[in-house]
Amino acid sequence: MNGLLLVARRELGSFTNSLWGYGIVAAILVIDGLLFNAFALGNTPRLSSEVLRQFFYFSFGTTLIASVFLTMRVVAEERQTGTMQLLESSPLEEWQLVVGKWLSAMGVLGVLTLLTAYMPALIFINGKVAVGHIVAGYVGLLLVGSAATAIGTFGSALARSQLVAAVISAALITFFVIVWLLAKITDPPLATVFTYLAFFDQHFSPFMKGRINTEDIVFFVTTTTGFLLLATRWLSARRWR
Amino acid sequence: MIEVEQLTRYFQDFPALRDITARIDDGEIVGFLGLNGAGKTTMLRILAGLLPPSAGCVRINGVDLDDAPASFRKRIGFLPDEPPLYREMRVQEYLVWCGQIKGCSRQQARENVTSVMQTCGIADVADHVIDELSFGFRKRVGIAQAIMHRPQLVILDEPIGGLDPVQIVEMRDVVRNLSRESTVLLSSHILSEITQTCHRILVLHRGKLVASGTEHDLAGDATAGIQLDLTLRTTSAQLEQTLSRLAYVEHPTIAPGASDAEIDVRLSLKDDARDRLVAALVGDDIGVLRVERAKSELETIFMKLTQETHVADTAQSGRGAA
Numbered sequence: 001m002n003g004l005l006l007v008a009r010r011e012l013g014s015f016t017n018s019l020w021g022y023g024i025v026a027a028i029l030v031i032d033g034l035l036f037n038a039f040a041l042g043n044t045p046r047l048s049s050e051v052l053r054q055f056f057y058f059s060f061g062t063t064l065i066a067s068v069f070l071t072m073r074v075v076a077e078e079r080q081t082g083t084m085q086l087l088e089s090s091p092l093e094e095w096q097l098v099v100g101k102w103l104s105a106m107g108v109l110g111v112l113t114l115l116t117a118y119m120p121a122l123i124f125i126n127g128k129v130a131v132g133h134i135v136a137g138y139v140g141l142l143l144v145g146s147a148a149t150a151i152g153t154f155g156s157a158l159a160r161s162q163l164v165a166a167v168i169s170a171a172l173i174t175f176f177v178i179v180w181l182l183a184k185i186t187d188p189p190l191a192t193v194f195t196y197l198a199f200f201d202q203h204f205s206p207f208m209k210g211r212i213n214t215e216d217i218v219f220f221v222t223t224t225t226g227f228l229l230l231a232t233r234w235l236s237a238r239r240w241r
Numbered sequence: 242m243i244e245v246e247q248l249t250r251y252f253q254d255f256p257a258l259r260d261i262t263a264r265i266d267d268g269e270i271v272g273f274l275g276l277n278g279a280g281k282t283t284m285l286r287i288l289a290g291l292l293p294p295s296a297g298c299v300r301i302n303g304v305d306l307d308d309a310p311a312s313f314r315k316r317i318g319f320l321p322d323e324p325p326l327y328r329e330m331r332v333q334e335y336l337v338w339c340g341q342i343k344g345c346s347r348q349q350a351r352e353n354v355t356s357v358m359q360t361c362g363i364a365d366v367a368d369h370v371i372d373e374l375s376f377g378f379r380k381r382v383g384i385a386q387a388i389m390h391r392p393q394l395v396i397l398d399e400p401i402g403g404l405d406p407v408q409i410v411e412m413r414d415v416v417r418n419l420s421r422e423s424t425v426l427l428s429s430h431i432l433s434e435i436t437q438t439c440h441r442i443l444v445l446h447r448g449k450l451v452a453s454g455t456e457h458d459l460a461g462d463a464t465a466g467i468q469l470d471l472t473l474r475t476t477s478a479q480l481e482q483t484l485s486r487l488a489y490v491e492h493p494t495i496a497p498g499a500s501d502a503e504i505d506v507r508l509s510l511k512d513d514a515r516d517r518l519v520a521a522l523v524g525d526d527i528g529v530l531r532v533e534r535a536k537s538e539l540e541t542i543f544m545k546l547t548q549e550t551h552v553a554d555t556a557q558s559g560r561g562a563a
Contacts (some may be wrong), residue, residue: 006342010327017329086325086386090288090343091311201532 003092007100008107011074015108020073025112028066032059036119048127049210055119056137056208059199063113063145064173070108071152072166074101074237076159094236098153098228105149113141133210140207143220144199148173150227157231173199176223242266243288243394243424248297250283252446257283259448261297265441267393268419272427272439276547279445282322282398283426288426289319289396301394315344318392318423322399324383330373332363332382335371340389353389360418361385362411377408384415388423397427401434412486413438432543446547459546467513468535471506472498474528481503483525489514507535 015021040054075097077085087097120134148169155169156162180201183194195202196219203216243265250258258280265271286292288299290306290313299306299313316341327335333354340350340469358364361381366374371382380400387395400416401409416438419425429435435442436456444452444459449522452459473480477495493508510518515532522529 003342006338010330010338014327014329024421081325081328082321082323083325083327085289085291085319085321087342088341089314089317089319092342093311127339 004100004103007087007092007097008103011101011104015070015104021070021108024066024069025108025115028112029115031065032062032116032119034037035062040119041122045165048123048129049133051123051127052129052133053118053208054136056140057114059116059137059141060144060204060208062147063109063141064177064199066109066112067145067148067152068166068169068173070105071101071149071156071169072162073156074105074153075156075231076162076165079160080162088239091136094239095228095232098157098231098235101156101186101229102149102153102224105153106146109145109149110142111136113145130210136207139212140204140216143207143217144204147176147220147223147227150231151176151223154227154231154234157234169219169228207217242302243426244298244300245288246300248284248287248299249295250287250292250507251278256448258294260289261445261450263450263453264444265424265426265527267424268420269441270425270427270439271441271443272418272435273443273445274432274435274543275428275445277430278447280448281445282448283448284373284445285319285396285398285426285428287319288394290314291319315390316393318343318387318390318395320380320383320387320395320397320400320464322402324379325386326371326382328377329370330370331370332374332385333367335356335382336385336389339386343392345390350389353391357385357389360388361415377404377411380404380408380412381415384419388419392423395423397423397425399429400427401429401431403492409434443563444546451546467510467515468512469508469515469518470531470533470535471529472531473504473506473522474530475504477504479525480506480527483521483527484508487518487521488517503530 035058036055040051040058075084078087097226117138120129120137123129152165152169155172156165158168159165176197176199179194180198183191183198186194203219206213206216243263245261245265248258248261249256250311261280261284273284275281275443283292287294287306290310293307301313301316304313304316305386325340330338331451336354336357337347337350340353341347345353355364358367361384363378363381363385366378371379374382380403384397384400387397397416401412404412416425416427427435427439441453441455442459443450480495481493484493489511491509491511493506498504519529519532
């Protein structure tokens, strides 16, 4: 456990000591703000709950993008700079490295997600929404962010360069977002599997509408755990072959 | 004590190491010498717990790498050829973190860091950001991270690579200091460096351990004698007359010296008869201005050892083919 926290602490330090972390947070906040202003608020009057739904719709996309950028370097950079040898020659176990890296990326993503809270708060100026709706949406964002950063950590563990890591992660995340299209052109049971895997259609949209379903929580937690396990297995096979 | 038994490592079909057996005592500084591709780095990476052997075993004070990799790794400190540094961190902060990641408590790591920085000569840059340091200092920080947890074995891959002459001399002192607490293994292409720093040399060639011992032992094995360079104040004729009486002198080569009164000589001794040679020269009223082991001696030994192995390998494969 100590090793995990040491890895997470150092990684968080590297986010705060470089422009990379700040740059991603700033860029995502700008994009989120512009989308909120242009599309969620818009020029025509609409229901407050619709504005909030739109906000979570766009935030779903920006959270996924942020996850790719925040995780692309976590393991791949260690390999590029040679510091992986330091970690591999230490008694640190692979799961501690993977979970520590994921935890630090989640920490930054969590801060980024919380910093967007001013946008739902703006709705209260001219409208009214249930606080529960906002909370449900944010729980959904954190869960989808958790799964996406786990996928990103796995992508970074696979790749030798950060760019390749980003491409792998983006491809996997895109698959989970658009997999519902495959469900439309396949027959059951494959169609059922593809439908179940869809991040947005199947599992995020209830949060966006203010509903928290246990099965959606289980899906995101399982996806997170699964990809962290895959990353651990990969690193362990790589370390000892 | 480090024990390596019949260590073999294949990369697909290529044998990077073949049947290496060696024993290294506590407090020794041992150098791995070999051409590029000889297997030095593979050997060091296995000893550092970064690569599993294909066959054979490695033990540090009885702890086997295969049986207890985590416990094994706690006992080693490793500096790869490129120091593994988080350049955005400050030196002391980085070293404490490295100590902790290698199993020390925070308290222990903080206690160790002062003496480690002293040993490596980086106390003055403790609060500097690593990225701002010169290459030589970064290399020292690399060594410091390897010894933060007081390992029993310190492994340094090309520790002087890229250093300037002053830094090389300082690095020698750092390495010698390390041997007070740990066994040190290092690799280098630079033959003279190995002889000046190490107590013992292991010569690797094409994945095989072809020789082991001190420079003197190796010289004995390979050339059965010592090669010397001398500068003498005499004439060629007088020197030839003197040397003709000395049965232990072989292959003298005489060349004009820096002035008319001086000559430079290179010769081989059948055994270590340096004292008798000097006494004989002085006895014949020859001025002995300089006596030193030939600078190229280790190169000669090394070439001889690697060529012998090459010839043996070729002969063996020839027999196999026949």
